[in-house]
Amino acid sequence: MTAAHDLAAPSVPLLELRRLTVRYGAITALRGVDLSLQQGELVTLLGANGAGKSTTLRAISQLVRASAGSIHWRGADLAGRRPEATVKLGIGHCPEGRRVLARQSVASNLELGAWLRRDKAGIAADLERCYQLFPRLAERQRQLAGSLSGGEQQMLAIARSLMARPSLLLLDEPSLGLAPKLVAEVMGTLAELHRDGLTMLLVEQNANAALAIADRGLVLEAGAVRLAGTAQELLANAELRASYLGDGEGSGP
Amino acid sequence: MDLIQLLLNGLSLGAVYALFALGYTLVFSVLGVINFSHGAVFTLGAYFTYLLIGGQAGANGLLAGLQLPFALPFALALPLAGLASALVALLIERVAFRPLRRRGADSLLALISSLGAGVILVNLIQLLMGAESYAIPIGTLGALPAALSLGGAQVRTVQVLLLAISVLLLVVLSVWLEGSRSGKALQAVSEDPVTAQLLGIDSDAMIRLAFGISGFLAGVSGGLVGLSVSIAGPYFGISYGLKALGVLVLGGLGSVPGAMLGGLIIGLAEAFVPAAWSGWKDAVAYGFLFLILVLRPQGLLGKPQTTKV
Ligand SMILES: Nc1ncnc2c1ncn2[C@@H]1O[C@H](COP(=O)(O)OP(=O)(O)OP(=O)(O)O)[C@@H](O)[C@H]1O
Ligand SMILES: [Mg+2]
Numbered sequence: 001m002t003a004a005h006d007l008a009a010p011s012v013p014l015l016e017l018r019r020l021t022v023r024y025g026a027i028t029a030l031r032g033v034d035l036s037l038q039q040g041e042l043v044t045l046l047g048a049n050g051a052g053k054s055t056t057l058r059a060i061s062q063l064v065r066a067s068a069g070s071i072h073w074r075g076a077d078l079a080g081r082r083p084e085a086t087v088k089l090g091i092g093h094c095p096e097g098r099r100v101l102a103r104q105s106v107a108s109n110l111e112l113g114a115w116l117r118r119d120k121a122g123i124a125a126d127l128e129r130c131y132q133l134f135p136r137l138a139e140r141q142r143q144l145a146g147s148l149s150g151g152e153q154q155m156l157a158i159a160r161s162l163m164a165r166p167s168l169l170l171l172d173e174p175s176l177g178l179a180p181k182l183v184a185e186v187m188g189t190l191a192e193l194h195r196d197g198l199t200m201l202l203v204e205q206n207a208n209a210a211l212a213i214a215d216r217g218l219v220l221e222a223g224a225v226r227l228a229g230t231a232q233e234l235l236a237n238a239e240l241r242a243s244y245l246g247d248g249e250g251s252g253p
Numbered sequence: 254m255d256l257i258q259l260l261l262n263g264l265s266l267g268a269v270y271a272l273f274a275l276g277y278t279l280v281f282s283v284l285g286v287i288n289f290s291h292g293a294v295f296t297l298g299a300y301f302t303y304l305l306i307g308g309q310a311g312a313n314g315l316l317a318g319l320q321l322p323f324a325l326p327f328a329l330a331l332p333l334a335g336l337a338s339a340l341v342a343l344l345i346e347r348v349a350f351r352p353l354r355r356r357g358a359d360s361l362l363a364l365i366s367s368l369g370a371g372v373i374l375v376n377l378i379q380l381l382m383g384a385e386s387y388a389i390p391i392g393t394l395g396a397l398p399a400a401l402s403l404g405g406a407q408v409r410t411v412q413v414l415l416l417a418i419s420v421l422l423l424v425v426l427s428v429w430l431e432g433s434r435s436g437k438a439l440q441a442v443s444e445d446p447v448t449a450q451l452l453g454i455d456s457d458a459m460i461r462l463a464f465g466i467s468g469f470l471a472g473v474s475g476g477l478v479g480l481s482v483s484i485a486g487p488y489f490g491i492s493y494g495l496k497a498l499g500v501l502v503l504g505g506l507g508s509v510p511g512a513m514l515g516g517l518i519i520g521l522a523e524a525f526v527p528a529a530w531s532g533w534k535d536a537v538a539y540g541f542l543f544l545i546l547v548l549r550p551q552g553l554l555g556k557p558q559t560t561k562v
């Protein structure tokens with residue numbers, strides 16, 4: 001590490017997106033998104049279907065290329081890296097739609113979550129911790145992941161992304177398709193991870209639940225940041241209440 | 254011919270088909286493409302083995318009269334030939350698959366380019382070694398007798414060896430695939446390449462691993478068949494390759510136990526064709542294949558639906 005880097009370190013955000021633009025052929029999914037995350041923050045990314053939330057996470061993980069703008073990780077540009085390399089750098093990504101390895105057991109899925117690690121003792125300890133967080137997974141270790149219920153698969157997906165011991169965890173709609181009680185459970189787990197110091201970028205449709213545990217939030221609309229603020233500010237924002245938080249039905253424009 | 258020898262013939266032939274088919278399966282599972290150069294690598298493995306045991310190149314190729322300055326026992330020559338074949342398979346991956354993959358080309362194109370690579374390889378063998386046949390003498394097995402007595406019947410040692418080595422490799426491979434970290438990672442790439450990337454698995458490395466192992470299997474089975482029935486010329490891998498392709502489809506594309514079961518069925522079916530009908534061997538084998546596929550299009554152990562990019 002260079003001296004300049006060390007001097008800059010305190011002010012450099014963990015992750016910083018500058019004017020990020022992503023195109024899929026003729027479709028522009030993101031148009032100049034700015035976003036920065038400090039160590040230890042839980043930031044939620046809200047927005048309607050097709051707003052570009054998943055695309056933002058996919059761009060950070062280098063699954064899609066930025067057409068313009070940049071993504072910096074601890075001050076270094078991520079452009080041109082392979083997705084596997086971002087995992088090595090400490091960026092975990094729990095993708096949209098769970099994507100557990102259906103043909104492998106729960107235990108194998110978790111084991112592969114720690115693919116890049118070699119510290120056997122640390123892996124075993126983290127596995128224990130995952131089973132503590134999600135006792136249901138512990139009961140189903142030998143079961144094929146494809147035979148788990150949707151909620152259990154979601155827990156497995158989250159647990160698996162924790163097994164890499166990421167510095168930043170990108171979560172794409174972890175509450176999707178879960179019963180209200182399970183949503184509360186998953187959000188509780190995320191809040192607990194947040195208290196332990198994990199930095200998270202949480203994409204959610206369930207704005208109430210996400211803002212209840214987040215420090216800050218951003219609302220994307222048609223690929224651009226429409227609103228940004230602390231969780232309290234957003235919870236109090238009339239416009240947001242009308243369009244995303246489920247009250248004021250029919251009072252929208 | 255008595256029953257035990259017949260059974261052994263069928264089993265050992267089936268085991269070779271299974272090894273061959275497993276090579277196809279490994280590559281297919283990570284790439285979703287049949288690697289048509291696989292048969293050529295099998296042929297090459299037989300020639301490598303022949304040269305490593307101190308065999309001399311015939312008079313008709315560019316290498317006429319060439320002989321290595323050493324002669325290895327078969328037990329050493331075979332794994333070395335397997336390794337050399339693995340290197341060739343990696344080279345094929347590099348020139349015939351990777352450039353197309355980088356450009357996101359349709360998998361049909363990779364199939365054609367692998368076919369091309371195979372044809373070039375076979376022609377190269379013919380150019381260097383001529384079209385003649387070569388035999389790997391039984392003497393290279395060392396002190397082993399030519400025949401063993403098994404349950405009162407006399408059977409060829411070579412056949413027993415072929416069966417034992419193939420079964421050993423099949424078992425090792427299945428255990429590795431199901432039980433080891435890297436085996437599971439390879440299966441992860443096969444099931445969902447994007448998720449595998451998000452776990453930090455380098456899919457290119459897994460693809461190279463699949464090619465390396467499949468090349469090794471092809472080379473070893475080539476050497477074994479060369480020992481068992483001699484090397485009939487540069488094209489001798491083709492009929493085995495096609496048969497193994499049938500085995501693959503029969504067992505179910507992408508299924509490892511399926512490849513083994515398919516190999517067994519085709520091998521036994523062929524072995525039990527009466528000697529008087531020996532010209533009909535292939536027709537019987539493919540007839541079987543046709544029949545089973547009509548009844549069960551996904552193959553015997555194939556998954557009902559294949560999700561492949
Ligand atoms: N692979 C793709 N090819 C073409 N267009 C795409 C692709 N992926 C996403 N898009 C488009 O990009 C826009 C943003 O998609 P994205 O998946 O980021 O939305 P999202 O905010 O995650 O939506 P949702 O809440 O439904 O998951 C959409 O208009 C979508 O149609
Ligand atoms: Mg999405």
